[in-house]
Amino acid sequence: xxxxxxxxxxxxxxxxxxxxxxxxxxxxxxxxxxxxxxxxxxxxxxxxxxxxxxxxxxxxxxxxxxxxxxxxxxxxxxxxxxxxxxxxxxxxxxxxxxxxxxxxxxxxxxxxxxxxxxxxxxxxxxxxxxxxxxxxxxxxxxxxxxxxxxxxxxxxxxxxxxxxxxxxxxxxxxxxxxxxxxxxxxxxxxxxxxxxxxxxxxxxxxxxxxxxxxxxxxxxxxxxxxxxxxxxxxxxxxxxxxxxxxxxxxxxxxxxxxxxxxxxxxxxxxxxxxxxxxxxxxxxxxxxxxxxxxxxxxxxxxxxxxxxxxxxxxxxxxxxxxxxxxxxxxxxxxxxxxxxxxxxxxxxxxxxxxxxxxxxxxxxxxxxxxxxxxxxxxxxxxxxxxxxxxxxxxxxxxxxxxxxxxxxxxxxxxxxxxxxxxxxxxxxxxxxxxxxxxxxxxxxxxxxxxxxxxxxxxxxxxxxxxxxxxxxxxxxxxxxxxxxxxxxxxxxxxxxxxxxxxxxxxxxxxxxxxxxxxxxxxxxxxxxxxxxxxxxxxxxxxxxxxxxxxxxxxxxxxxxxxxxxxxxxxxxxxxxxxxxxxxxxxxxxxxxxxxxxxxxxxxxxxxxxxxxxxxxxxxxxxxxxxxxxxxxxxxxxxxxxxxxxxxxxxxxxxxxxxx
Numbered sequence: 001x002x003x004x005x006x007x008x009x010x011x012x013x014x015x016x017x018x019x020x021x022x023x024x025x026x027x028x029x030x031x032x033x034x035x036x037x038x039x040x041x042x043x044x045x046x047x048x049x050x051x052x053x054x055x056x057x058x059x060x061x062x063x064x065x066x067x068x069x070x071x072x073x074x075x076x077x078x079x080x081x082x083x084x085x086x087x088x089x090x091x092x093x094x095x096x097x098x099x100x101x102x103x104x105x106x107x108x109x110x111x112x113x114x115x116x117x118x119x120x121x122x123x124x125x126x127x128x129x130x131x132x133x134x135x136x137x138x139x140x141x142x143x144x145x146x147x148x149x150x151x152x153x154x155x156x157x158x159x160x161x162x163x164x165x166x167x168x169x170x171x172x173x174x175x176x177x178x179x180x181x182x183x184x185x186x187x188x189x190x191x192x193x194x195x196x197x198x199x200x201x202x203x204x205x206x207x208x209x210x211x212x213x214x215x216x217x218x219x220x221x222x223x224x225x226x227x228x229x230x231x232x233x234x235x236x237x238x239x240x241x242x243x244x245x246x247x248x249x250x251x252x253x254x255x256x257x258x259x260x261x262x263x264x265x266x267x268x269x270x271x272x273x274x275x276x277x278x279x280x281x282x283x284x285x286x287x288x289x290x291x292x293x294x295x296x297x298x299x300x301x302x303x304x305x306x307x308x309x310x311x312x313x314x315x316x317x318x319x320x321x322x323x324x325x326x327x328x329x330x331x332x333x334x335x336x337x338x339x340x341x342x343x344x345x346x347x348x349x350x351x352x353x354x355x356x357x358x359x360x361x362x363x364x365x366x367x368x369x370x371x372x373x374x375x376x377x378x379x380x381x382x383x384x385x386x387x388x389x390x391x392x393x394x395x396x397x398x399x400x401x402x403x404x405x406x407x408x409x410x411x412x413x414x415x416x417x418x419x420x421x422x423x424x425x426x427x428x429x430x431x432x433x434x435x436x437x438x439x440x441x442x443x444x445x446x447x448x449x450x451x452x453x454x455x456x457x458x459x460x461x462x463x464x465x466x467x468x469x470x471x472x473x474x475x476x477x478x479x480x481x482x483x484x485x486x487x488x489x490x491x492x493x494x495x496x497x498x499x500x501x502x503x504x505x506x507x508x509x510x511x512x513x514x515x516x517x518x519x520x521x522x523x524x525x526x527x528x529x530x531x532x533x534x535x536x537x538x539x540x541x542x543x544x545x546x547x548x549x550x551x552x553x554x555x556x557x558x559x560x561x562x563x564x565x566x567x568x569x570x571x572x573x574x575x576x577x578x579x580x581x582x583x584x585x586x587x588x589x590x591x592x593x594x595x596x597x598x599x600x601x602x603x604x605x606x607x608x609x610x611x612x613x614x615x616x617x618x619x620x621x622x623x624x625x626x627x628x629x630x631x632x633x634x635x636x637x638x639x640x641x642x643x644x645x646x647x648x649x650x651x652x653x654x655x656x657x658x659x
Contacts, residue, residue, distance in 0.1 A: 041077045047091070055097040060089060061104040068104045069097070078104055165216065165223040171347035172340030172376050173213055176206070179335050180221055183310060187225040187262060190307050201333045202300050203311040205270070205326070207318040208337035211377030214314035215268060217337065222264040227308060230256050230265045234272030237292050245273065245292035253299040253311075262308020270313040276322045293322060300330040339375050341470050342368055348376045352383045357397040367403060370450045372468030382410040404451065412463055416456040425461075427584060428493055429454045432503055433462040434580035435492025435569055436485060440466060441598055442568060443481040453588040461503065467591075476524050479514065483561035484568065486511045491565040492576060515557040516550075525553040575599065 049055050049071060059068045067088065068078045081088055092099050167177050186193055186200040193200070206214040222229035232252055237245040256263040267273075274293050300311060313331060315321065325331055340348060346368040353364065371379065383398075386406030390398045408415075421429065437449040452464040471478075490504035518524040520533040527549055533540050542550070569576055575598050582589060582597045589597065 041079065043079055043081055046077070046079045046081070050091050050095040050097070053095050055092060055095050057098040057100075058092045059100050059102045059104060061102065064104060066104045067092075161228060162226045163219040163223040163229050165219040167220050167224055169351075170213060170216055170220050171351045172344030173217065173337050174344070176213075176217055176335050176337045177220075179333075180204075180217060184221055184224050187221075187227065187308055187310065200307075200310065202309075202329065203313065203331035204333045204335060205318065205321075205331045206312065206314045206335050206337050207316070209339055209375060210316055211375035212337045212339060213376050214337050215266070218264065218266045218312040218314065221310070221312065222266075225262070225264070225308075227262040227264060228256075228259050230263055232265075232267050234267060234269045234274070237273045237296075238289065243288075243291070245288065246295035249292060249295040249299055256309060259308075262310075265309075265311040267311070267313045269315060270325075271315045271317050271320045274322055274325050275320050293325075297324055297330065300325075339373055342372065345371055345374065345379060348379045349383065352380050356383060356387055359395075359397040359399040361400040362398065362403060363400065367407075370447075370465070370467035371407070372470050378410060382406045385409040408451075408453075408457060408463070408465065411465065412457045412460055414457065421456070421461065426454065427580075428496065428501060429462045429503065430580045430583040431492045431496045431576070432489040433464055434576055434583060435488040435490075435495075435565075436464050437594060438492075438572060438576050438579055438598065439485040439488035439565060439568060441594075442572065443485060445475075445478045445481050446485050448591070449594055450591045451588070452583065452594065454583050455587050474522070476518075476522075479518050479522070479524060480557075480561060480564075483511050483514055483558065484565045486514070487558075487562045488565045488569060491562060491569050492580075494566065495569055495573065495576070496580075511558055511561065512554065515554045515561075518557060519550055519553045524557075525550075527553055 046055075046067070046069060049069070054072050055069050056072050057070045061067065065082070066078055066080050068076065069092075070076050089099055167181075170177060183200070183204065190200065206217060208214065219229060230252060237248050252265060256265045273289065274296060275289070277290055277293070311331075318326075318334065326334065346365060349364045349368055358364075371382075374382070382403070383406065386398050386402045389405045389409070390402040393402070395402065433452050433454055437452050440446045440448055447466045447468050449464045450467050452462075454462040457463055486507050487504075489507055490500055493500050493504070519528060520531075523530050523532065528546075531542075531546070533542055533550070578599075579589075579594070579597050582593070586593075
């Protein structure tokens, strides 16, 4: 296969062939008369032109025995004809020519050679001129192609100075920092490790969800070691020109080797260039990408053992990478960078809040409690959105309300004040959200709503924000009750108007995806047992009958969850009505407001944070069926409300101390 330096020759050859074919078509498309009568125009050509109806006019000279004809293309010819030919005038007349008798003057006795030569010359000039234009286009196209290829192939990586980032700028991923600290020691003092026969790994892969800080960690390694940072992306090596990707890989590592104090080579989104190679790939189908991958593998082999040089890559899909890339000696060290836990989220919030003034009512610990699952990038965006909201309201500091609004804006977008709904639609949305919130209150394994609103925001007509608990494992009961909470909005609509709407479309998507994962990934189906349909990101082959059983099990799980959601909300219909009416009146409820409306609080609590969301009798139940059977009518907790109002300081901080 030609290299990048020879590719322009291939392109030029193909372009010239294509334009030559086009020129041939142009010549063949030239009017027939321009080619048919090239050369001497004599008596034979005259008879042929008359038969083809190509003679416009003719002047007959009986004395000299000549005829002067004007053809339909505008050319004029003087031709001698035999005196014995008495049929020529009739033939010309029948051809549609205007025939007159006169004297043919001027020109030689047989000027057909001159006139015919002029005609044929013009006929040849037309295709030759077109061919000249075509060749000019060939030269221009080849020049532009060569220029683009040189520019693409000669795009060198930019050597940067040591980044102004250190491990103190990284929060929420302490385990990854600890693993990278050994690499940092290698870069700072390799002699200590070489004395024990240890070798620095040539490559490290950071993998995990987007926004968890993989790029920041790589910069921090270079910043702590004080060495240059060569940043590139996997897509930089993917080019349409043959050989360009491999050449860029070689140039990247070559420039890194020239750095005397060492360097960190960082390749972001490496899965764009290092995907798993197919074993049955046809010749030429993926040769360019495989050549680039092979060049990367070779460079990593030559990269190991060099002092102060390390290659760090980042990806969101480790399962897509080629196994040859992940073997020891290349990217043998793999570090998982996951979403932060509660302490990590608190550290990230404090880090991003250092340059932002916070009001006294802000409680970052409470914010870290109900933002489980959020990545560092999402938490940073939440604080930035809160600062924007505070600046718009002309606040001197970011308040707790600003932070909550920033959280909602980061999750679902800004509030759409111009969105208007009919009263019946607003009522339906209120019951829908109330169904979600009440089901979460009554299902013991589920996290409770921290805020619910029926003010349109983003694409959602209503929204509920739930506190999230860090979980590593999910039980069958947890998944079932999660599906109940998802379908509770649709069930509440049916209880209200005995009808369902399109507002639960997103809920149906979520519950069907969750049910399918429960069947084909978690092994929660008794009919299928331990059978799954995918492993390591690849789909496993299942028979048609097995797939039919999978669909039946998914349908059963969703149907059972919807049935239990209807039963649960029916048993607690008064609480559902109160919650929906409060939403209609106020438009938005906070955590403490939800607890007061539902009426599940003890009469005299010591601290709101320790309040249970459901009665003790209900909390001891082990299933939704027992929950429905033992459902009491909730109290109103009037004593608690009075006690709360008598504490001004607590009332001011109630959103912070709410569960």
